[in-house]
Amino acid sequence: MQQKLQRVWEGLGGYISMDVPAPPEEFGYGVSLYANAWPLVERPLRDFQIGLASIWIVPENRKINEPLLPTGTVARDNWPERGPSYRDVFQTIEGGLGFWASTRFGSPTAKFRMNGTANGYNHEIASPGWGFGKLNALKPDELGIAQLSPRILVPPDGMTFQDGTCGELLGYAWMALPLTQAKSQTAGLPIPTGNQCWTLFLNATNFKGPVAFYTPVTWSRISRRHAPAVTRGLDARPGLVTGGAIEINTVPRFQSAEVGGAVYNKIPRLQFPVDKQGRTVLLHNLTHYSKDALYHQVERWLAGDGKAPSRFDDKASNTPPCKARPLVVRQGSEKLPMKGVEGWVETKAFDQSTFGLQWNESVLEPWTKTMRRGSFPEYTKKEGKTLTAITVSLVPDQTGLKTAQFEPARTGQVYSSPESSESVWKRPGAKAGPFEAKLADGSVVTYYWYRFIDQPSLQDADLSEAEKQRLQAVVEKIHAAWTEKKEYLPPPSTGTLATLDPALLVKPPRGLERGYVPIAVRQEAPR
Template structure:
């Protein structure tokens, strides 16, 4: 009996030690997660004058800066932007989202589903679906015409969800500018902007008359104007039928006349929408868990102020709609400048943002910074000089305390967590955006092209010149020849009278304008100066010519798949043959070997005959990736892409 008690006592004494050992063993095991940060850093406005009719347009100047210092994978944050909805405030209880639409399943949006019926969104930002990231943000339009069943963000594509162009019957944006390309991966900027401003305004304009057909369609073409250092003016608009056709499609007459084609715009303030941010978790020797976020940065002055949005303005039809319609109907040409008589600048307001991490409340961020309305009715952020982060930086580290995540300085993160040295995965270049060679893209088809240009994000854009009414987006519209010709003739006049250096928006009160990537700017070919527009048909990153850069010695070495799962995932690449006709041999740890021929002009090695991957649709080549070079650094091999994976160079032979 005494022996039994001693055994029990020994076990009881050792149990805490075993638990401690288990906890200590888990220290420094870093796990990767999403939902690192969520919240809306925003501003509101005072109530608009009820009799002013300030519901025909809205715009402002937003700061452009690199929120992250390198392009991150699985990352999405919108810079300051706004939302425009059709004003259906008269409807208190009837569903606007038809049965069968995606949004109708979101019961919390009932009983009207007005907030998810139709929207104009977009703006500046980083989006998880971007194919070609390059550092700074990009600008994109976006609209949801059918209760979030799909989105329309360029004259050919949706909001980065698909490589392929939208189906012909879902195209919705008409390219208006004959001087600016609108690529599917959004508009990049020149250089490395750091707080310069981009102005953009959505204005409802009557390019066409309303119709009483089935479905009835209003005359509001919501048009996007930009104000940048090297481009000013309208770039594109949503065709009214984009909004009206949902009622007929779902046989739901109740929503006739309730879309953005016919209703006034309902427009509030704006916000930075934080949607997708990766994080790392790890524990210390005592089992306490800590989190790390990517470095997020804002442009601040010496006083810790980040000026993000200024000159927020709402417009009535007196600003442009009325004179635009008169011009279209044969009256005198209008300049396109927004008339101050139809403009109203409301006072802005703001509140402290509530952030969460995977649904857990984040505590202490407000010690680092808070939202502010600065002199001049400018919205932004004010850093307070706490120990949590430097000026202009979002706190990166958090201690898990029950149901809360408490912000802490980096000096409070235990070294054994290994979080301090952990780096987030970078985004890789995506696959091409493609468009069909049949249907609306081919009939009537382009007048001239294709042409190509290389953008600052590394992609090559292919485009062709279409007669304005012959562009793909219009081909679904069952318009008469008379209606088409009337619109075509008016756009010819608009192209002839509205230059790209006119201040359609009033200039910003403070700061400088940002410049768009100059490669986006085009000049119409001779004979197509007015009435024709450039339509992007393709966007891709083309393989660089490495034949004058890469030597056989640089390629030879050991490579490992990330992550390594079997012996096929690590091997050695050796040179064979002579310098005149170099060949290579790959041998993996499983003992399987095959030859490859050199095609460095297209940045690849081709699996030769006899290889298990010879002439396969996928995996038939090693696509070489170079390390980024800075200054006088010599070019070096980062690894190669093969059979859907990346093999990182891990050493010489």
């Protein structure tokens, strides 16, 4: 007789991670890496969130012990274990490749999403208009990402990949650039704001170069109400990165009634691309940079001295050795460690700069022309306080787990921006549009072309008219010199590059080739 199944939370939790030594402080002005993109699950699932291998950038404040966050912030009020300084949750740049419960348009292959917080997670900033997974656009004083590229669209639900992507590497970097000028006053207050514009660069087969940047005032805003934060944000401090990880956050689970004194569980099949050596490369060539890698080159170029730089200077880089952490995953409200996983897979540093998973050959199966498939244990058996990974052959038929199906992801919700004629989306407003792009996830993005300095995120960025015109001239110079076909990041020494969704690649209307950028205003299901 088949047992009744129960769908429960906490199907799986933990990290698949590696560490690198903290770099010397002078190498805190940029970081690049290559991360694997693939379909982690066979179809998009509801209530499922796993971030693929990515990094976490925080301002370098290791010598600070006083609270960098005021009371009234999420991190200060709710995470006392992060005290007394709260420096690891004060400000961050994170995001990367992954699958998120807040995704509104599910995609079999991972998406790439920017994300950051400037105020202890009071709100997050994930695109030029929206927070992480929020359907309504951010308020003007919460916006913080400025679209820089005139050649690629940044949708609020994340950047999609070409259909069939499986095991290719996306290169990306965050580089501090002096696109604005440092200021001794912010919003009329005697509070300095630095000039570091943390800029996202991508390296794919069909797009290379800068995409967008966080405006410096994004990081200094919190200083207006909390003196210990003055000069401690990412507008002025080096960035600190000490590792990379897959974060297993939200995974649904079926649990059977007790059978013979044991409880059996099932999670979705988590599938990984595996090469001929039985490896899944997760993260490759994590590299730190000093200001000599690009910052000083851009500084000289904008001052009229020298040619336009592009490729990051290898002589100003630091590639630390990576060290794999043991694989430990947990399940259930008791957070019981899953035993026996090593029979399937183990973490490993394949060389100084390549981290991933080494699979047991017995669990691999054919998948694509170039990759085999390794699957994480779907089933566990719980006896008392012991949780053990088991194969499907050891699951009793009467549990009903073998045929249980997880709910598909929900789609159809709309990302929208304000329609008011007084909003920052309308004043000064767009120059051309609307245009539409139909993405590989099935959604439709509506976008307009804005003069760079007129885009919504720059309307409350504490820029005078003179500063706006200077920044507009800087961007026009960048648009002329930094094309999508030049090389910027150092190339990977393993694997092949991923290809972004061709629908993300856009062409400026005639006359708007320089100094104008595409801004998404809406994302929805096809009408």
